[in-house]
Amino acid sequence: MSEEFKSGSGSLTSDSLEADDVLAGAEPWDPVETKLVLWSLAIAAVVLVIGLFVVPSSVLH
Amino acid sequence: MATMTNRKWYTGMLSQEDWWAVWMGLFFFGLGLLTCFNIDVIGWVTYPTKWVFSPPEGGKGAISSAFYALGKKYAYDPDAKAFYKGLGWWSIIWTYVALTVVTTVGAACMKWDVKKFVQGWTVLFFLTIAVWFVGHHAFFAATIINKHKYGLDFSLSLGGGASFILALIVGLIIGNFFKGFAGFLSEAAKPEWYIKTAIVFLGVKVGYLPIKAAATSMKLGKQVAGLTGDLFFAGAVATIVAYMVFWPGVYVISRKIFKLPRKTAAVLGSGISICGVSAAVATGGAVRAKPVVSIMVSALVVIWAVIELIILPGVFTHIWPGTSDPLVAGSAMGMAVKTDGADAAAGELLDEFLRTKIATETNGAVQWPEGIITTSAVMTKIWIDMFIGLWAFVLAMVWVYKIDRRPGETVPASEVWHRFPKFVLGYFAAWWIYLAIFFGPGHAGAAEGMTLLKMAKAGAVPVEKGLRKLFFMLTFMSLGVITDFKKLKEAQFGKMVWVYFVALFLFIIPVAVIIAYLFHHGMEIPNMAG
Numbered sequence: 001m002s003e004e005f006k007s008g009s010g011s012l013t014s015d016s017l018e019a020d021d022v023l024a025g026a027e028p029w030d031p032v033e034t035k036l037v038l039w040s041l042a043i044a045a046v047v048l049v050i051g052l053f054v055v056p057s058s059v060l061h
Numbered sequence: 062m063a064t065m066t067n068r069k070w071y072t073g074m075l076s077q078e079d080w081w082a083v084w085m086g087l088f089f090f091g092l093g094l095l096t097c098f099n100i101d102v103i104g105w106v107t108y109p110t111k112w113v114f115s116p117p118e119g120g121k122g123a124i125s126s127a128f129y130a131l132g133k134k135y136a137y138d139p140d141a142k143a144f145y146k147g148l149g150w151w152s153i154i155w156t157y158v159a160l161t162v163v164t165t166v167g168a169a170c171m172k173w174d175v176k177k178f179v180q181g182w183t184v185l186f187f188l189t190i191a192v193w194f195v196g197h198h199a200f201f202a203a204t205i206i207n208k209h210k211y212g213l214d215f216s217l218s219l220g221g222g223a224s225f226i227l228a229l230i231v232g233l234i235i236g237n238f239f240k241g242f243a244g245f246l247s248e249a250a251k252p253e254w255y256i257k258t259a260i261v262f263l264g265v266k267v268g269y270l271p272i273k274a275a276a277t278s279m280k281l282g283k284q285v286a287g288l289t290g291d292l293f294f295a296g297a298v299a300t301i302v303a304y305m306v307f308w309p310g311v312y313v314i315s316r317k318i319f320k321l322p323r324k325t326a327a328v329l330g331s332g333i334s335i336c337g338v339s340a341a342v343a344t345g346g347a348v349r350a351k352p353v354v355s356i357m358v359s360a361l362v363v364i365w366a367v368i369e370l371i372i373l374p375g376v377f378t379h380i381w382p383g384t385s386d387p388l389v390a391g392s393a394m395g396m397a398v399k400t401d402g403a404d405a406a407a408g409e410l411l412d413e414f415l416r417t418k419i420a421t422e423t424n425g426a427v428q429w430p431e432g433i434i435t436t437s438a439v440m441t442k443i444w445i446d447m448f449i450g451l452w453a454f455v456l457a458m459v460w461v462y463k464i465d466r467r468p469g470e471t472v473p474a475s476e477v478w479h480r481f482p483k484f485v486l487g488y489f490a491a492w493w494i495y496l497a498i499f500f501g502p503g504h505a506g507a508a509e510g511m512t513l514l515k516m517a518k519a520g521a522v523p524v525e526k527g528l529r530k531l532f533f534m535l536t537f538m539s540l541g542v543i544t545d546f547k548k549l550k551e552a553q554f555g556k557m558v559w560v561y562f563v564a565l566f567l568f569i570i571p572v573a574v575i576i577a578y579l580f581h582h583g584m585e586i587p588n589m590a591g
Contacts, residue, residue, distance in 0.1 A: 023553045026320045032463040037309040044305035051298035057584045
């Protein structure tokens with residue numbers, strides 16, 4: 001965890017541009033990612049439906 | 062290095078960049094607030110304006126006026142205004158001295174090499190100013206709307222975006238071809254620090270917007286005020302829907318199609334979906350991505366924003382939706398074009414294109430007022446700006462409690478605090494304090510509050526406009542200085558360019574147009590020709 005702490009709090013310098021691993025080594029898809037994606041889309045859907053009814057300029061009016 | 066076990070809630074307050082972005086941001090924000098008491102000590106902030114070598118007679122663009130103190134234009138107190146008017150190019154020195162003092166204190170507290178920092182900072186600052194100056198030559202920055210005022214028949218119409226690109230290019234040249242010089246600048250080339258500070262200044266901008274809108278509505282009249290109110294409401298809802306579709310969409314594209322790691326996909330999702338650079342940095346901090354990820358995404362955002370700025374206004378004008386649904390076009394532009402400057406410039410171009418087209422098509426029988434289409438582009442952008450801190454917080458929670466948590470491990474609530482990007486606190490503080498001024502003593506823009514709001518504006522503009530853009534310039538210059546193409550090639554930067562291309566043109570822009578249509582279809586702009 002301390003390494004993770006370090007990775008996000010320090011200043012970016014030319015030495016820290018060792019980026020060979022930031023695009024490689026994708027972890028397997030995790031169910032929590034499915035939840036994150038679906039919750040985002042669900043919120044979008046709810047706001048869309050409510051918005052279409054309450055926004056006077058929407059296509060429903 | 063502190064570990065999770067011995068960290069206190071206040072750990073790093075004087076030694077971390079995150080916190081120093083807050084202190085520096087709030088310091089200048091505080092100086093700006095003093096104008097509410099008619100004490101103007103912030104109007105010295107320097108700002109460039111478009112220029113040419115030989116301005117036409119009666120036109121604009123004299124080099125002698127290429128830099129001015131923002132107090133010249135925005136100070137409320139007449140004496141302060143007169144003083145700042147006299148500064149001209151000297152405003153650069155005032156800005157240099159003030160920023161040098163504050164940044165050097167920060168560098169000392171963070172235990173950097175102060176002597177090397179001051180030397181590097183001084184060169185970096187003046188180099189940035191020089192690039193800012195060049196980037197505002199009317200050939201780069203003037204639009205088709207105003208190029209004739211500078212005696213030009215052609216301009217690139219890049220607006221303020223030209224300066225950002227130039228800063229990045231100059232920085233990249235230094236970083237890749239003058240490595241000794243880059244080493245000299247390295248102690249002061251801190252893109253993360255500068256962008257985090259700029260995000261605090263962004264909070265001032267978001268909080269100041271209602272004050273600005275109150276003044277704009279008065280100018281445009283009652284009829285248009287009603288329309289801008291509708292745009293404000295429709296823009297808010299459309300933006301929430303769009304963002305909650307954009308982010309998961311880009312995340313899935315990055316993970317499933319391009320097989321990127323989670324943290325990189327999360328930062329890309331925010332960078333492409335929300336307001337680019339600021340969102341990428343905030344998300345990078347929240348999920349503890351390596352800083353290089355945020356920086357790579359930031360570079361991509363700037364480059365693609367300019368490409369969008371060049372392409373989209375013409376596409377929306379001549380292909381679809383055109384003059385049949387001008388506010389759908391404006392709103393979609395706001396959701397699609399990243400970075401505030403590029404969005405405003407793209408909105409301005411679209412505004413001009415569509416007004417010219419409708420006037421031509423109707424032989425002058427229909428003339429739309431200037432600025433409404435630009436407003437529709439800006440209204441969606443400001444709501445997206447507001448998402449930055451909120452989404453960083455949500456992602457920090459998800460990553461702490463769900464993704465980074467190992468089986469059987471107990472994660473203390475304090476971890477969320479330590480992981481939360483602290484500069485976002487400065488962003489919220491600045492935003493909410495200006496909002497409190499607007500709705501409190503400012504009487505929400507009513508006549509009895511307008512005096513105070515004008516005084517508040519005098520302090521907000523130098524921070525949200527002058528310092529914010531200067532810190533963006535410093536960010537891009539520093540970013541270039543520390544970027545090594547060889548390492549980027551090793552890091553498969555090209556792959557990220559393709560992720561951005563696919564996500565932007567095949568997903569973000571089509572979805573933005575659909576959502577803009579759902580909430581803005583049929584909205585009509587008043588005809589000023591009667």
